Amino acid sequence: MAISPRITISKKIPFVWFDEWYIFDEPAVPTEVEVFVNYGTFSLGDPAPTVATMHIGTDAEKVARLVESALKLQQKFWAQMERIKPRSYLANGNSFTFVTRDSGLFERVMGALESL
Numbered sequence: 001m002a003i004s005p006r007i008t009i010s011k012k013i014p015f016v017w018f019d020e021w022y023i024f025d026e027p028a029v030p031t032e033v034e035v036f037v038n039y040g041t042f043s044l045g046d047p048a049p050t051v052a053t054m055h056i057g058t059d060a061e062k063v064a065r066l067v068e069s070a071l072k073l074q075q076k077f078w079a080q081m082e083r084i085k086p087r088s089y090l091a092n093g094n095s096f097t098f099v100t101r102d103s104g105l106f107e108r109v110m111g112a113l114e115s116l
Helices: 047-052 060-084 103-114
Strands: 019-023 088-092 096-100
Touching: 047 060, 096 103
Parallel strands: none
Antiparallel strands: 019 088, 088 096
16 A cells, blocks of 8 residues: 555556555545455456456356355445545556546546547
């Protein structure tokens, strides 16, 4: 985990694949933060399609275990978000994930993504 001062120029944010960022309104040092971006099955949507893209064969029990595991990760993620209360969360791993409490920011980000 790295903690930085307020970043005002987004181009100065260090970026490498599998980054995960929690953005706070005020300085914060959360403890016991689990990293989710490194889980290949982590997403906030239905995990079944993500699991289906993995090369795990057709074993229905194995697929069901992975889907159940992905659902548990989602529950842990939301519990952590509630506990540390960031304004926003960004992750770029196997998929891009953006979560925020700021509805205006959400609309602006969605608009920017839709214009790509």
